[in-house]
Amino acid sequence: MEIGDILKDLERNVNDGRSSRFNLLEQKQQDFAKLNQTWISERTAPELLPYQKELVDSTLVRLRDQVEIIEINSIELETTDADIKLKLLIIENEIERINFIIRSYLRCRLAKIDKFAAYISYNSQTMIDRLSDGEIDYMTQHMKLLQELYSKCFLQDLPDHLQLLDDTSGGISMITEPNFDKFVFIKVVTGDAKPVRFNDHEIVLEKDDIHTIQYKYIMKQLQQGDVVLI
Amino acid sequence: MTFPKELQETFTSAEIVYLAENELIEVISNVSMNDKLSLISTELPKFRVMSTYKIPIWLAIILRKQNKITVPPPEWLNENYLANKYQEEVTNQTAFTQLPNNWLEVSKIFLKHFVQDLIDNEDVLLKLIQDLKEIRLVKLRKGLNNLNEINLGFNDLSLMEINEFRPFISRVMGNLAKFQKSLENEEGVENYDDAEDPGDDNAYDDDDDDDDLDNRNTSTGGRKDSTMAEANDDIDDEDMEMEDIVNEFEL
Numbered sequence: 258m259e260i261g262d263i264l265k266d267l268e269r270n271v272n273d274g275r276s277s278r279f280n281l282l283e284q285k286q287q288d289f290a291k292l293n294q295t296w297i298s299e300r301t302a303p304e305l306l307p308y309q310k311e312l313v314d315s316t317l318v319r320l321r322d323q324v325e326i327i328e329i330n331s332i333e334l335e336t337t338d339a340d341i342k343l344k345l346l347i348i349e350n351e352i353e354r355i356n357f358i359i360r361s362y363l364r365c366r367l368a369k370i371d372k373f374a375a376y377i378s379y380n381s382q383t384m385i386d387r388l389s390d391g392e393i394d395y396m397t398q399h400m401k402l403l404q405e406l407y408s409k410c411f412l413q414d415l416p417d418h419l420q421l422l423d424d425t426s427g428g429i430s431m432i433t434e435p436n437f438d439k440f441v442f443i444k445v446v447t448g449d450a451k452p453v454r455f456n457d458h459e460i461v462l463e464k465d466d467i468h469t470i471q472y473k474y475i476m477k478q479l480q481q482g483d484v485v486l487i
Numbered sequence: 488m489t490f491p492k493e494l495q496e497t498f499t500s501a502e503i504v505y506l507a508e509n510e511l512i513e514v515i516s517n518v519s520m521n522d523k524l525s526l527i528s529t530e531l532p533k534f535r536v537m538s539t540y541k542i543p544i545w546l547a548i549i550l551r552k553q554n555k556i557t558v559p560p561p562e563w564l565n566e567n568y569l570a571n572k573y574q575e576e577v578t579n580q581t582a583f584t585q586l587p588n589n590w591l592e593v594s595k596i597f598l599k600h601f602v603q604d605l606i607d608n609e610d611v612l613l614k615l616i617q618d619l620k621e622i623r624l625v626k627l628r629k630g631l632n633n634l635n636e637i638n639l640g641f642n643d644l645s646l647m648e649i650n651e652f653r654p655f656i657s658r659v660m661g662n663l664a665k666f667q668k669s670l671e672n673e674e675g676v677e678n679y680d681d682a683e684d685p686g687d688d689n690a691y692d693d694d695d696d697d698d699d700l701d702n703r704n705t706s707t708g709g710r711k712d713s714t715m716a717e718a719n720d721d722i723d724d725e726d727m728e729m730e731d732i733v734n735e736f737e738l
Binding site: 282289300316319320323340346347348350352354357364367436438442453458460466467468469470487 | 490494495498505506509520524526527528529530531545546549553555637638639640641642644646649653656657660661664665
């Protein structure tokens with residue numbers, strides 16, 4: 258564990274101690290709901306969304322704590338009563354559920370990184386900022402390996418001007434870009450979402466409405482949290 | 488592959504059920520448990536015999552298996568309510584009746600894990616749910632005539648129902664948008680040649696006798712107009728092409 262992590266841990270413990278139990282419970286439920294929503298958004302959005310570092314990190318810390326509880330208790334499992342066994346079963350079940358969602362979230366991101374690697378790295382710093390440190394490493398290494406492979410296999414035998422992997426001239430770009438025109442399903446979650454206006458159309462967003470709409474038109478409302486992807 | 492292609496388009500029904508399992512549900516404890524259990528997403532409170540608690544469904548499933556709790560069905564999961572809703576669904580051809588969020592998912596979970604706690608006969612309930620689901624799907628499929636390149640409302644549908652149609656709808660609407668774009672581009676060029684106002688996007692609408700237009704206009708106005716089932720009224724016989732596509736789309 259690094260110093261930063263230890264400090265965060267400490268901070269978390271202090272905060273946990275200070276706030277009442279009720280608040281802690283609320284916090285947990287909120288975090289979990291947010292994790293679920295993050296997963297859904299990442300799965301449905303056509304582009305790579307910013308990495309939710311804090312959320313994932315705090316969930317991972319909680320996961321580790323629960324694993325510790327299992328380890329401590331399972332040592333003396335034979336002597337303990339069924340009640341503990343049930344509790345361990347519940348804890349284990351929850352760990353599996355949360356592991357699943359985090360795994361699915363990260364894998365979904367990796368798939369997008371693979372797909373949009375060129376777009377992300379040639380674009381600008383804002384795109385790269387959406388990646389976690391690990392993901393940046395992964396992306397650069399993966400691209401390097403791919404380029405080496407391609408060039409050793411066949412690219413080196415081609416004329417120089419045909420060797421590019423990121424050629425944008427000639428009308429067709431070789432860089433895969435996210436499809437911002439993709440239709441996504443959204444749900445309005447607040448009462449004061451601004452209507453979507455484009456061309457001659459206006460779409461009123463009332464609370465709890467579900468719409469399909471092109472991603473590019475709803476990005477602002479998504480950022481403001483007035484609507485969520487479903 | 489890091490992530491299979493079928494997962495990139497939509498969710499699997501297991502994943503939708505997973506999401507529904509996170510919803511809270513009211514349970515009655517049969518036993519008392521002396522201390523709380525702190526979890527990652529929530530905590531399990533102290534249990535007193537015969538008290539009501541709200542806990543996530545996945546937790547209720549585990550506890551129900553151990554006979555620690557009873558799970559009374561939600562107030563909408565009974566013969567009377569569902570039969571009424573079915574009638575409503577039949578009489579009201581233009582909109583979906585309001586059902587609780589996730590009704591399909593939750594009732595599925597109930598019939599699988601909490602069957603013993605149901606008050607009504609499970610077979611009757613299963614049949615009603617199936618009927619309700621089917622009539623809503625038929626409506627949804629008819630409503631697909633109304634697909635356009637701008638926007639559609641899907642109010643009062645559960646995530647499970649939406650999810651089944653997600654890849655189809657987003658693909659078809661995406662293609663329609665592409666057509667529209669190229670139409671507009673063409674029109675823009677023509678206008679430019681005629682030295683008319685190139686900015687007028689509506690120019691082509693005047694001489695456009697495609698019956699698609701009516702649908703488009705009704706579905707852009709606002710909330711009410713954009714409801715999908717509305718299309719039932721103006722299903723056009725000429726619109727055979729879309730009908731064919733819809734029919735091909737096997738569920």
